[in-house]
């Protein structure tokens with residue numbers, strides 16, 4: 001069974017149900033619903049102002065829908081603050097990279113593991129045996145992720161001095177360090193050159209295949225979305241315009257019209 005078939009055969013990992021978001025008088029999302037299944041790479045596309053970022057921000061809990069629900073493994077996530085979504089297996093990256101610029105790559109990735117470790121300041125300062133064991137497990141995990149993302153050679157470098165493409169990889173490493181079930185990627189190809197986008201596509205697919213992580217990709221780079229997504233949801237003016245395989249969505253007359261319309265503006 002392929003990853004895509006496997007994905008469709010199970011209950012949704014994440015369910016977006018009739019989500020509405022209104023800013024003042026502007027309806028940013030109106031009744032958007034779709035399912036994400038385990039093992040899927042889902043591409044969320046749409047012209048400028050379609051509502052992609054708003055939906056992404058609802059999923060990462062920065063925005064609260066005015067109606068509707070978002071369920072992770074059947075349970076609503078809407079009462080959860082943004083800093084507590086990692087605990088239920090939702091990881092994210094940011095469009096413009098949000099790392100600690102003056103810390104090393106290693107320390108930035110180590111921060112990611114804290115979402116899933118349970119030590120506290122008293123146990124840490126007493127250096128209890130279980131804290132030492134968990135520290136050693138964290139180090140092993142961080143080293144494994146750095147090797148996986150080919151970041152070992154820059155492990156001790158300060159993040160601010162690294163090229164943007166490398167910083168984006170560090171952000172991915174930090175998100176992976178929290179062991180997410182779903183990874184939300186906000187325009188990961190933004191600011192990357194052609195070769196880097198190709199490498200990124202390959203990497204996202206490997207993350208899904210090797211680590212069994214479900215991926216939601218908000219992306220303007222149509223080539224990337226269409227080459228790696230197995231399911232695509234297209235938004236326009238806050239509504240779902242179409243969903244299906246990349247080929248189905250690309251051939252949808254409403255999607256074609258929405259993109260041509262936006263080019264003319």
Ligand SMILES: Nc1ncnc2c1ncn2[C@@H]1O[C@H](COP(=O)(O)OP(=O)(O)OP(=O)(O)O)[C@@H](O)[C@H]1O
Nearest residue numbers: 023026027028046047048049050051052053054055
């Ligand atoms: N914080 C906000 N306050 C007021 N209006 C907002 C806010 N955020 C988004 N909007 C409006 O909501 C609508 C959807 O915007 P959103 O940024 O989600 O679209 P998008 O698909 O991500 O666009 P882009 O591709 O340009 O990033 C737009 O009309 C936008 O102007």
